[in-house]
Structure formats: C-alpha cells, structure tokens
Amino acid sequence: MDPILIALVSGLLGLVTAGFMAVYVLKQDEGSKKIREISEAIKEGAEAFLGREYRILAIFVVVVTIILGLVPALGWLVAFAFVFGAISSGLAGYVGMQIAIRANRRTAAAAEKSLNHGLRVSFRGGAVMGMCVVSIGIIGLSVLYFLFNARPDFLFIIPGYGFGASSVAIFARVGGGIYTKAADTGADIVGKVEKGIPEDDPRNAAVIADFVGDNVGDVAGMGADLFESYVDSIIATMALATIAVMSPHLSRGLVPDLATAWWIPMIVAAGGIIASIAGIFMVRVGVKTEMKGLLNALRRGTFAAAILVAIFSFLGILWLKADIGIFWAILAGLVGGVLIGESTNFYTSYVYKPTLKVAESSQTGGATLIISGFANGLMSVMPPVILVVVAILVAYKFADIYGVAIAGIGMLSTLGIQDATDAYGPVADNAGGIVQMAGLPEVIRERTDALDSLGNTTAATGKGFAIGAAGLTSLALLLSYTQAVGINVADVSLLDPLVIAGIFLGAMLPAIFCAMALNAVGKTSFSIVNEVRRQFKEIAGLTEGKEGVKPEYGRCVAICTTASLKQMLLPGLMTIISPVIVGLVLGPVALAGFLIGAIASGLILAIAFANAGGSWDNAKKWVETGAFGGKGSDSHKAAVIGDTVGDPMKDTAGPALNIMIKLMSIIALVLAPVLAGTAGLL
C-alpha cells in the first residue's frame, strides 16, 4: 500500500473523530434563554471579526498569489500551493471557532449540572479543533503529494503550502491576539482595578468584546498557529529530504530512496493522529472525579499518545526499511517535547517554587512582582534551549541533518491531543463569562473557573511544545534553504561580515516584532479603557446596576475589531518582507545568517514571554486562593498588574514569534530559486 494513503486515511479518521465530537457537543442542552442571548452576541461579534479578517487576508493572498505566479523562477504551481495552504489554514481556524462558540454556551449549561459535565463538553469542543487542525493538514499535504510528487519542482511547491498557512497564521495570531488582549486588559483595568466590580460583570461595556476575543484569538488564532506548526514541520522534513538525498549528507544510507525519505514524516504524522485519537478517548473521567483526577486524566491521555507514537514510528521505520537512527531522532524530539512541557509547567504552575516566589513578591507591590516574574521568564529559557540543543545533537548524530528535521515532527506528533487540551481552555473561560453575565449561582462559576485554571496549565505546556518544535522546524527550513539556494558549507562562515550582519539584523527582528505587538495591544486597550470609562460616566444608572440599564457592548466590539485588524498588518507584512529585502540586498549568504539570528533570538523571547506571562497569571490565581491577603488585598492588586502585563506577552507577542521564525524561513526557501546565483546588491 502507498504509505501516503495511510496518511490520507488517518486524516479522514481524524475528521470522523472530530465529527463524532462535534455531534456530541451539539446534542447538549443549550441552556437558558439568557445564556443563549449572550452567546448569540458573542457569535455575532466573532463572525463579524473573522469575516472582515478573512476579507483582508483574501486581498493579501490574491496579491501574493499573482506575484508568485508571475515570477518566472517560481510560477503558478507554487502560487497554487500557497492559496491551498492559506485556505486550509483559514478553514481549520474557522471550523474550530464555530464549534468552540457552540460549545461555550453548552459548557455553561453543562456546568450547571456538575463539574464533570462541564469538562466533557468543553474538552470535546476543544478536541474538534485539535482533530480538525491535524486532519486538514495531513489531507492537504497528501493531496499535494499525489498531485505533484513526480515533478522536479516538488521541492518548491510544498513550501508554498507552508507559506500560505504561515501567512494566514501570522495575521490571525497577531490580529486575534491584539483583539483578545486589548479587550481583556481594557475590561480588567476599568472593571476590576478602578471600579472594583467582578470579572465579566455585565455592567462592563468591554465584556462582550472580551468574550469575542477569546474566540477569535485564543481559538481561531491559535488554530491557525498550530496548523502552520504542524504542516511546516512536515514540509521542512520533506524539503530537506529532497535536497539531502542529492547531497552527500544522506550517503550514510539512512533511507533506501527519496520516496521513503518523503514517506517517513507523513507516516510519523499519521501515527500521531491515530495516537491522538486513542489518547482523546482515554480522557474519560468518572461521574464523581474532581479537579485532581481531571488533570491526571488529561496527562494520561497525552502520555499514552506519546508512547503510542513512539511505537508506531518504530514500526513505520521498520516497515519502510529505513535506518533505525531515524527512529532515535524522532524519539529525541518526542522526549525533548515532553520534557519541555514539564519544564514549562515547573516555571508557570503555582504548585512549584518559581511561581510561588513571584506570588510572594506581590507583597512588596507591583514593581517587585514585575521584576521577579520577568526574571522567572528569562530563567525559564534554560531548560527548553538545552533540550532543543540536545535534541539537535542527538538527532544529528543518529540521522544527520535529516534527523534534525524529523525530530521536529517527533516533537509535534501528538499535536492532535495537545491541541485538544489546549483549545478547551478558552471554551471553559468563555463558559465562565457567560455564567457570570447570566447571573447564575456562584458555585457554577467556581466550576468553570476550575476548568479554566486547568486549561491554563495545559495551555502553557502546549506553548512549550510549540516553541521547541518551531526551533527545530525553522532550523530544518534554514538548512533546506541553504541547500536549495546552492550555498556551500564553507560559504556561510561565521567569520564572514555579511553573515554576522545578517545574524545581528535577524536577532533584532523578533524584538521589533514584539514591540509592535505590545504597542498595538497597549494602544487598543487604551481606547477600550476610555470607552468603558465614558459609558460608566455617561449612561445613567450603569454603575449602580439599575434594572434594564445596559452598556453599549457593540461599541467596544467595533473598536477592537477595527483596531486589531489595522494593527495586525504592520508586524505581519514586516515579517514577510524582511527576508525578501535581506536576501535581495545583502545576498543569500547574509539571509542564512539573518534566519539563524532570528531563530535564536525568537526562541529566547518566545519562551521568556510565554513563561513570564504564565507565571504572573498563576501567581495572581495563587493570591486569589487566599495567599498574602487574598482577593482585594494590596498583594492582589499587584498581582493583577502582573497578570495584565503578561497577557499580551504570553498571548499576542510570544506565540506569534513561533510563526514568525518559521514564516521567514519558509519564505527564504520559497525564494531560493530567485536568489540562487545572485550575490545581493552590496
């Protein structure tokens, strides 16, 4: 049987599973009229945003498609792959969000029954998203394979798909990220800090915008993000295989032929989907299981999936008669990923010392809390970087540079279930908001809070995986680029000033990207704060919560939508244009330096931002459990400042860096035929 058929079948199985989960979710009780009303408002806002976002992206995609098609060295097949990748990514995000929106209200209703009911509905809602991402990805790649694998320019067609997926992802992640965090921080600053009213209080004009943000940012944006991580890791390996087989690198005889080198990543990914499905069905909790059992259930599912993937990969390597060294490379990535997840957990969960220390420093105010949280984020860079380095060295030792690429797939192979545990968080978060707004009893809000808090932990772990894998993937893309553009080993010497110039410029870019993203959130939330303040001042009876008096939610939704769509453009376009300019002006060798600089600095900033943010978030939660004076104390106020600072770092700037480094690397690869043989303007 053609191994790619197995991949295709696994993708279809994944879609069936997603369908099964979706049907389960949709069958659930939709809750009271009030719940449905709120939920409808969220749905409208989210769809309006996504509609406008996709229209802007459509223009971008059309323009890039035409450019790609018209450049002689690239052509219409690359352009086709680009469109196909962009549409696949948009689809994954769209479907995931549609289900999440429907799961929100049902989770709220289910939480009225019990914590356990709430978990089931929200987790299955998240699972739809997880399975859609991996299934659409593997199906899309299988289709591309069948259509074009016999063509000599296959090497440049597949990165086109990744280019499309990554382009959509960077705009969706940044745009959605600005939206969600601006609304969230804006609502919190006026509501929690100034007015002292609870989170998600219906008097707060930004509260619906906040909910909409959860869906367009934390669900749709994250979906596009994970989709590109997944397909890029496979594409990077296939591209490297194409090149490596023609170079002496694979002379060790790792694979019998080029086709096998293409099949392996697809087979490992297929195994990952099957393993994820099995893992998802293992996340079962008894009717009486409470929080602790819940986390254990999730961990059981993900660990089981990891073990299954290892077994499948081993069998796959044997079946394809490839060198067993490739298996060790996969395992290096897999184990590295699991350990990165654990280290993330260590630095961000309040069960461990680092975050407890951050929480402790809230006693001396916001400033010391910020310093210690930021220091914690910077320190947390150590384990992931060392683990990535070890994975690189082990993978290289056993399977050369092909091994480095395939280690990235190993790290991401269980993405299906990882993403499910990740995407259920915002569903639970939204459900909690709906519960609060609908004025349901406190005990139900406590249940959704418990689910949300668990989601924070799994989300942090998921981010760790994604960042580590991004390092490996973009490295593989960089290696493919250098081969494709015809750079010899000796050409990219660290002693070449052009390479050094590239490294410095590359290292600078993630910092500027983060600055833009943080500024965009700051600017938008500033507008939201002023709007919410205005409404409290001008709408009579609103502060007192007079019967029948409601804020104009739509104004905040409109502000967020317009501002975030406007402000996603600059960082996104900068990411896309920079490698083109560096390649054309400083030349292909400087571009290689540029990419490695961006990868190294992007990795550091992404981890530091994600973990500092996670740690402030959980430090606040720890104070809210009653530590250091608990809710309402000065310590709590300090902790809220930390959480607010961390929000755009961990949910807007940080995760977008993952996409950024891969997108720039994939653009370099796509451009390789254009750059080959040029030396830059200088």
Added chain:
Amino acid sequence: MDPILIALVSGLLGLVTAGFMAVYVLKQDEGSKKIREISEAIKEGAEAFLGREYRILAIFVVVVTIILGLVPALGWLVAFAFVFGAISSGLAGYVGMQIAIRANRRTAAAAEKSLNHGLRVSFRGGAVMGMCVVSIGIIGLSVLYFLFNARPDFLFIIPGYGFGASSVAIFARVGGGIYTKAADTGADIVGKVEKGIPEDDPRNAAVIADFVGDNVGDVAGMGADLFESYVDSIIATMALATIAVMSPHLSRGLVPDLATAWWIPMIVAAGGIIASIAGIFMVRVGVKTEMKGLLNALRRGTFAAAILVAIFSFLGILWLKADIGIFWAILAGLVGGVLIGESTNFYTSYVYKPTLKVAESSQTGGATLIISGFANGLMSVMPPVILVVVAILVAYKFADIYGVAIAGIGMLSTLGIQDATDAYGPVADNAGGIVQMAGLPEVIRERTDALDSLGNTTAATGKGFAIGAAGLTSLALLLSYTQAVGINVADVSLLDPLVIAGIFLGAMLPAIFCAMALNAVGKTSFSIVNEVRRQFKEIAGLTEGKEGVKPEYGRCVAICTTASLKQMLLPGLMTIISPVIVGLVLGPVALAGFLIGAIASGLILAIAFANAGGSWDNAKKWVETGAFGGKGSDSHKAAVIGDTVGDPMKDTAGPALNIMIKLMSIIALVLAPVLAGTAGLL
C-alpha cells in the same frame, strides 16, 4: 619617536588633567557640619563595601592567576597580565569613587550658592573619573607593550590584561548594581509608595544605603565597566592585528608592517584622550547659564572631542603611512557611536514622542505603563543594531576585519569626556540626597535635581555608546579567537549542528544572566523593604519625625553589602566558566557559535533593558513636572512602578551584559592555545 611613547604621554597628560580637576574639587567648601556628617556616613559605607568586595576579588584573582600560570599553554606572563589588568581596573574604580565621594558634599555646598557652582563641582568630580579610566588604561597597555611586544606570545599576553579588567568589571558592575538598585527600590517602595514621604527623607532607614549604592554602583562599578570597555577595544584590535598580518586578510596592504597595526589603535586612543581633555575644558558655562545652556555646553564638548579625534586619527594614519581605508573604518565607528547616542536620547528623553507615549499610558495604570515602556525598549533596539551593522560593513569594506576592530575604538575614542558627562550624574544625585537629608531649603534641592536630570540624559547616551562598542569589540575578539585557535573560515559554518548548538546556548546565556541579576535585586530589596518597615514599626516616634529619633541606617547598609557581595558571585562565575565548558565539551568550533549567539542576544537585551529603564525613569520625571495629574496622582504612582521596574534593568542587568559578552570573548581568546587542536569531548 616611538608612537607608543605618544600614547604614554597622552595618558600622563590625562592624569595631570585629572589631578588638576581633583585639586579644584578638593579646594571647594565642604559645607555645614550636618552635610559633612551625612557625607562621612556615606564614605564609611562605601569604603566598607569596596574593601570587602576587593578582598573577595583578590581571592578570585589569586586563584585564576595560579590556574593561568600553571596551564602549560598559557603560563606566568599571561597570569601577570591578568593580575595587572585586574589591579588597574580596581585602581580606576577606587580613585574615581574616592573623588566622587568628596565631590558629593562639595556639590551640595556649591548648589547652595547657585546652579552653576553646582555644575562646575559635580562635572569636574566626574571628569576625574573619566580621565583616570582612560589614562590608567592607556598607560597600562603601553607598559605591557614595552615589556612584551617582542615576544612571540604577545598575542596571548595582552588579552590577559583585558581578562583581568573584565573579570573585575563584571563583579564590580553586578555587585555594585545589586547594591545600588536594591537600596534604591527598597527605600522607594516603603518611603515613597507606602509612607508617602519624600525621596531621601532622613526617616527612611535605607536612605544612607541608597547613597552608598550610588557611589559603589554608579561610580565605582561604572568605572570598572568603562575601563574594561576601553582597554578591551584596544586589545581586540591589537590581537586581531597580530593574527591578521599573518593571514591573507591583510594582504591588501593596509599597513606597512605588524608594528604599525599595533600602533594605530594606541594612536587613535591617544588622540581620543587629548580630544577629551580639550572637550572637557570646553565645557564652560557663564555664571548665569541655566539648564538649557548646560546641556548645550556638554554637547558642545563631546561633539568637539569627536571632531578632534577624527582629525587626529586622519593625521595619525598619514604619519604611520597606513592605508587611508583604516581612517574610514575609524570614522564609521565614530559616526555610528554618535548616532547611537542620539537614538538613545530619542527613545529615552521626554522631549521626544516615545517616552511621552510611555508617560501617557500611566493614565491607565501601572500595567499599561509597563507594557508600553517595555515595547519602547524593544523598539529602540532597531537604530543601534542597524548602525552597528552599517559600521561593520563599512569598516570591513575599507579595512577588512581589522577595520571592524578599529571601528570599535573609533566608537569609544571619546570615552574620556563621555565618561565625565556620565559620572557627574551620580555625584549630583548624591548631592541632592545630602541636601534633602540635611534639611536645606527646597530651592537647593531643585538645583541638584536639575543637575541629576541632565545626568540621566547623558548617562543614557553613554550607555548607548558602550553597548554599540561592546558589539564591535567582542566581534573583533571572536574573530581573533577563531584565528588564534586555528579555525578555518569553512569550519565555522552555520550548517554545522555544533555551531548551531553553540549559537542557541550562547543566545540563552544573557537571558539567564539577566534573570540572576534581576532576582538578586528583587531578593535584596525584599529584605530592605522588610527592614525599613520593621524600623518604622518598632522605633517609636520615627514615622512622626520626632526630634532626635533616627533610624538605624547601618542595618540597611549591612544587609545590602552582604547580600550584594554574595549574589554577584553566581552570575560572574557563570560568565567566566561557560565559555570554558562549551570550549572543552562541545569544542572550539561550537565555542565560536556560542560567542556569536551571546553577542547578538546580549546586544539586543542590553539595549532593550537600558532604554526601557531610561524611558520609564524619564516618563516618571515628565509626570512629576505636572503632566497627567503630576506628583501624588494615580498616574504618578503608576510611573513610580515603571521607574522601579526599570532600575535593575538599566543599572544592573543591562550594562553588565556589555561586560559579559566581551569577557566571554576574551576568555575564548585567552584559552585559544589550550583549545587549539582539540575537538571537544563530543
């Protein structure tokens, strides 16, 4: 005449100037008995700290000396150079601080007369430090040259001097930085934020510790820092010259012989000293000049010095019959440095939009202020990095890799006057504190505040120079290292996984270093806060300011001394040991990757930290001028949080990164004979 004699003479001239300034300062009125009492307490604390610090450093120096002496590939001459460098650095810091301590009280007394008197005394106090740093540096290097230039291992002896200077600098910068910022933030948190009493109020138990910190951190620590920047840039060029003449790199015929390649950096540095002396004497203000004229006077001095250096360098190059391309490289560095200074000013001064935006965001609270200040810091990375890259490319085009090294000297050539404008800030700051504590009239405090505020601007500019030059210097050291260890151009390919592993690990290290430094400040200031709180609670009548009731200042001084000395060790030792471990375990090629990773990431973090901190500091000052509610408003509270967060970033972690990247590069160069021919354990 032997060109090195010119260097020696310029150094002696510098010392004469320093002596002249010192005599002027010491002749001034020492002020009232109360002023002298306070000043004596500061002197005692500072000397006690420096005494203990130097004792610890002595142990470290002895141990390293013995190791260097016993390693056969290095030997006792390298060890001697190391001790000599360490002592020179300690001397520069010590003399500078002794004068600064004496200038503090005299500035306080002079400010009683007029703003202008205050400026004269504080600027001349700072000038002693500036001239001492450059003079001791050039004299030390001249002595080494005369003693050893004929020896074949001269190449490894001179870096020994830099190794000694940088080792002392990293401990002095980190130790002093922890001290000053822990005392400062600790005093502010309880005094300004909790108790609402003014800065430097005598009731605050941490106030003397805060003053001591200004002297041991901002004066002695900075002196050691600038000393190593200065000598390392010269050493890097001399080392590279030694190697480059033996390789085809200098086959362009840039210099007639090796000796000329050694002389050029010394002659440029000597020209810089003469230019700085001239510039310092140009900083004259009329009796009636006020603040604006003051800043212009300083700028006139530094610009004049820069133009003079350019002229001197041009003449020097002609005289030594070297290629004129070397002059263009020097100019590239010089112009790049001036522009970096301007860009720093743009991002951190409240005269310009970026910092005004940060100040504006104080209206929505501490969180948005932190986000926007941090974003501003990240954004400010762009001009310096681009300027450094342009300087590298221009210098390389005109004078090959030798040009890259000499561009670093061009950038630092006016350090004498730069340092004078830098070191006068803490003198004025301390004087202001003494004025406050002595209960002198408000108008005098306003004068010292004005001086202090001007000092902030010049300090920020100085940091920009130092960071940019650190990039060029460490790059030159890295290039020297690779040549010394016998790595060929093709050996350090970006496509080698060991190089990539090195880059990732290197990029990680500055982040961890910053985390350690920030944590140390956080931890120590936590102790200070608790101690100051305790004293307010336990000492009857202290809060009310009852006549005769004084806090126990000594307790806070003791806490800061012990804690900062203890906590400087780990980051310092990590910096020294890491390149050794990477070199021995991963091999010399990975070490090259490690260094470039550390340089790139260190550059980014250092600039971002310095400018974010500077911008928060000035945003607070802007609010204090009355903007957004002025002093005491909620905006001001938010701005104080930003200032407190920025303090350890800009004065502890950020500047130490400069030293860190050079120290690691110089260690690699010193170790080159040991590593040559090895391949690492892996």
